[in-house]
Amino acid sequence: MSAVGVVATLTVAEGKNAEFEATFADLAQAVRDNEPGNEFYAVHQSKENPQVYKVLERYSDQAALEAHGQSDHFKAAGPKLAPCMGGAPVIEYLDGV
Numbered sequence: 206m207s208a209v210g211v212v213a214t215l216t217v218a219e220g221k222n223a224e225f226e227a228t229f230a231d232l233a234q235a236v237r238d239n240e241p242g243n244e245f246y247a248v249h250q251s252k253e254n255p256q257v258y259k260v261l262e263r264y265s266d267q268a269a270l271e272a273h274g275q276s277d278h279f280k281a282a283g284p285k286l287a288p289c290m291g292g293a294p295v296i297e298y299l300d301g302v
Contacts, residue, residue, distance in 0.1 A: 207266070207300060207301045207302075208244070208263055208264065208265060208266065208300075208301025209263070209264045209266065209267055209269070209270045209298065209299070209300065209301060210261075210262065210263050210264075210298070210299035210300070210301060211260070211261075211262035211263075211264075211270065211296065211297070211298055211299065212259060212260070212261060212262075212296075212297045212299065213259070213260040213262070213294050213295070213296050213297075214257065214258075214259055214294065214295040214296075214297075215248075215257070215258045215259075215260065215290065215294050216256055216257055216258075216290065216291040216292040216294075217256050217257075217258060217289050217290065217291055218256070218288075218289060218290060218291035219256065219291070221288070221289040221290075221291075222250075222255065222256070224288075224289050225258070225286065225289035225290075226248075228282060228285045228286055228289065229248050229258075229260075229282075229286070231282070232278060232279070232282040232286075233246050233247065233248065235276075235278035235282075236273065236276075236278065236279075239276065239278060240269065240272065240273055240276065241269075242264050242265045242266065242268065242269020242270075242272060242273075243262070243263070243264055243265075243269060243273060244263040244264065244265060245261060245262060245263040246260070246261075246262050246263075247260070247261050248260050248261075249261065256291060263301070
């Protein structure tokens, strides 16, 4: 199987940036510490719109991506991140080449 990439575009509500960034930092560390199939997981803030963030992810295969979505730390982050969001996330899945 080939690697899987993900680009998640997240819009954060006004005044929630610091809370979002702190919560996401904890999630990213848990992903790196607990998911051997994760090869890259980082968030970046848009220079054009500070309310927009892009999460760049790479997994060794589809099974690793599925394991990420089922992980306890990912599930626990959802309720913490939800109050920070200013809209629904936009997720793009990519095939590694």
